[in-house]
Amino acid sequence: MPVLELLQQVNASAAFNRWCGMEVTQADSGSVELRLPWRAEMGQYSGLLHAGLAATVMETASGFAAATQCGPQVLVTQFSVNCLRPAQGVAFVARARVIKAGKVQSFTQCDLFAVDAAGAEKLVANCQAVLAVGTTPA
Amino acid sequence: MPVLELLQQVNASAAFNRWCGMEVTQADSGSVELRLPWRAEMGQYSGLLHAGLAATVMETASGFAAATQCGPQVLVTQFSVNCLRPAQGVAFVARARVIKAGKVQSFTQCDLFAVDAAGAEKLVANCQAVLAVGTTPA
Amino acid sequence: MPVLELLQQVNASAAFNRWCGMEVTQADSGSVELRLPWRAEMGQYSGLLHAGLAATVMETASGFAAATQCGPQVLVTQFSVNCLRPAQGVAFVARARVIKAGKVQSFTQCDLFAVDAAGAEKLVANCQAVLAVGTTPA
Amino acid sequence: MPVLELLQQVNASAAFNRWCGMEVTQADSGSVELRLPWRAEMGQYSGLLHAGLAATVMETASGFAAATQCGPQVLVTQFSVNCLRPAQGVAFVARARVIKAGKVQSFTQCDLFAVDAAGAEKLVANCQAVLAVGTTPA
Numbered sequence: 001m002p003v004l005e006l007l008q009q010v011n012a013s014a015a016f017n018r019w020c021g022m023e024v025t026q027a028d029s030g031s032v033e034l035r036l037p038w039r040a041e042m043g044q045y046s047g048l049l050h051a052g053l054a055a056t057v058m059e060t061a062s063g064f065a066a067a068t069q070c071g072p073q074v075l076v077t078q079f080s081v082n083c084l085r086p087a088q089g090v091a092f093v094a095r096a097r098v099i100k101a102g103k104v105q106s107f108t109q110c111d112l113f114a115v116d117a118a119g120a121e122k123l124v125a126n127c128q129a130v131l132a133v134g135t136t137p138a
Numbered sequence: 139m140p141v142l143e144l145l146q147q148v149n150a151s152a153a154f155n156r157w158c159g160m161e162v163t164q165a166d167s168g169s170v171e172l173r174l175p176w177r178a179e180m181g182q183y184s185g186l187l188h189a190g191l192a193a194t195v196m197e198t199a200s201g202f203a204a205a206t207q208c209g210p211q212v213l214v215t216q217f218s219v220n221c222l223r224p225a226q227g228v229a230f231v232a233r234a235r236v237i238k239a240g241k242v243q244s245f246t247q248c249d250l251f252a253v254d255a256a257g258a259e260k261l262v263a264n265c266q267a268v269l270a271v272g273t274t275p276a
Numbered sequence: 277m278p279v280l281e282l283l284q285q286v287n288a289s290a291a292f293n294r295w296c297g298m299e300v301t302q303a304d305s306g307s308v309e310l311r312l313p314w315r316a317e318m319g320q321y322s323g324l325l326h327a328g329l330a331a332t333v334m335e336t337a338s339g340f341a342a343a344t345q346c347g348p349q350v351l352v353t354q355f356s357v358n359c360l361r362p363a364q365g366v367a368f369v370a371r372a373r374v375i376k377a378g379k380v381q382s383f384t385q386c387d388l389f390a391v392d393a394a395g396a397e398k399l400v401a402n403c404q405a406v407l408a409v410g411t412t413p414a
Numbered sequence: 415m416p417v418l419e420l421l422q423q424v425n426a427s428a429a430f431n432r433w434c435g436m437e438v439t440q441a442d443s444g445s446v447e448l449r450l451p452w453r454a455e456m457g458q459y460s461g462l463l464h465a466g467l468a469a470t471v472m473e474t475a476s477g478f479a480a481a482t483q484c485g486p487q488v489l490v491t492q493f494s495v496n497c498l499r500p501a502q503g504v505a506f507v508a509r510a511r512v513i514k515a516g517k518v519q520s521f522t523q524c525d526l527f528a529v530d531a532a533g534a535e536k537l538v539a540n541c542q543a544v545l546a547v548g549t550t551p552a
Contacts, residue, residue, distance in 0.1 A: 015181040016188040043153040050154040051214060052194025059189050076189060077381055078354055078406045080218040080494045080542060082521050084514040099540065100498040104380060104408050105353055107496050109540075126513065126523075128494060128542055130354045130406055132380050215519055216492055216544045218356045218404060220383050222376040237402065238360040242518060242546050243491055245358050247402075264375065264385075266356060266404055268492045268544055270518050291457040292464040319429040326430040327490060328470025335465050352465060356494040 003027045007064050030098040032065040037091045049087035058127035061096035062108040066131045069101040078130040087124040089114030106131040141165045145202050168236040170202040175229045187225035196265035199234035200246040204269045207239040216268040225262040227252030244269040279303045283340050306374040308340040313367045325363035334403035337372035338384040342407045345377040354406040363400040365390030382407040417441045421478050444512040446478040451505045463501035472541035475510035476522040480545045483515040492544040501538040503528030520545040
């Protein structure tokens with residue numbers, strides 16, 4: 001099965017991913033793109049995207065990107081999120097890439113863009129992640 | 139208004155916090171406790187709590203803890219999450235405390251515990267956060 | 277050999293640790309204390325301890341703390357440092373403890389205190405670290 | 415004074431930067447390059463560059479990069495380091511760039527490359543930093 005379809009299947013198997021409505025829109029060896037359409041129930045106090053959901057989509061994209069090189073047995077164990085600008089848009093796009101794929105640990109970076117009604121993108125957050133590789137839990 | 143009620147009001151004003159069902163169960167100067175009852179739609183692929191929701195409750199608790207000392211104009215701008223153990227339980231409890239409250243930035247730490255049916259707690263994740271203080275966005 | 281002496285031997289074997297003058301002052305299962313006496317050549321622009329040296333002593337303490345539980349084959353692969361207050365003192369004390377010791381990864385926390393001439397301590401920085409466990413490099 | 419000369423002057427004013435032998439080799443608006451020639455006294459246990467020195471050069475480059483856009487009153491308050499590969503070379507080059515320059519906080523990313531005798535570069539570590547902007551300490 002092509003990696004894009006495989007990740008879409010994995011994505012569909014996770015209850016919270018389904019609630020979010022995240023879609024895997026691109027996948028290559030070492031890079032993945034997810035799209036999160038905005039809904040009002042995703043908001044924090046002032047109606048922007050909740051930082052926890054920004055983290056959710058970037059953490060998921062990071063795990064998927066690593067899986068394209070390390071196989072399904074990868075697990076994000078550490079992730080560091082920077083909230084750069086107000087996260088407001090009709091959708092959000094996360095682009096993750098593998099920085100180093102190892103046998104014990106892998107490392108990724110991810111950018112999150114807000115997309116406006118005209119399709120213009122703006123960087124609103126980013127994320128570095130560390131992943132444990134292999135069948136054993138961290 | 140007592141700080142606990144104030145934070146409960148803020149918590150109720152955020153759409154995604156309401157969806158999560160997070161409750162503010164304790165609040166003092168510099169420390170806050172949130173409780174997140176488990177529901178199946180919060181799961182990742184293998185049915186554990188999604189790491190993005192672990193981040194959500196810890197990020198929220200961190201912001202609330204800082205607000206008890208710095209006022210409402212605080213904003214989490216960086217947070218770093220460690221996923222320590224499989225996050226499985228009937229509920230999750232996040233306990234955040236202020237490490238340093240400053241005029242420009244504040245710093246917090248937060249632990250996330252899984253609670254089992256007997257009420258026993260197990261540390262499953264932790265989080266360090268940096269917050270911008272003041273009315274200006276980051 | 278007791279763990280304290282063992283870590284002192286490892287510490288003495290590293291050229292940069294010797295230059296720093298770091299001493300291992302305590303070691304138990306899961307916790308370690310290092311002491312760094314201040315010298316003027318450790319300063320940044322305004323004469324405070326350089327943040328890179330704050331990181332050095334906390335990273336080293338974190339690795340040593342993990343080694344007390346996971347053996348010598350641990351390697352710090354990710355560390356996140358918060359600079360909380362101006363780092364000024366006659367010495368600095370780093371106290372690291374293991375949060376989770378695993379077979380693939382371990383997790384630590386470390387606090388750095390500035391010590392004044394009267395022996396009083398003040399928290400100036402802290403650090404979370406992720407370590408790869410085992411003989412294979414990350 | 416051109417920004418490159420200005421940063422070289424600041425670099426020369428810091429005692430530990432002088433000990434390291436770090437040089438500012440490039441500076442533009444939003445990006446800076448530092449070079450650290452290897453010396454044996456910079457080693458950890460197995461003779462590689464100490465992770466604390468990898469952090470030192472990346473943290474310094476991050477502060478300098480932010481200073482090119484935010485002025486001299488910037489202070490790195492949080493930095494997260496990934497150790498990707500064994501840090502061995504005749505020199506190390508850190509390249510930092512500003513991701514977001516704000517009025518309260520700025521955000522940077524930095525890569526560290528090991529340079530071998532033939533001049534070939536290899537990515538060995540990276541770093542994300544948060545900086546407080548302004549005259550007030552964090």
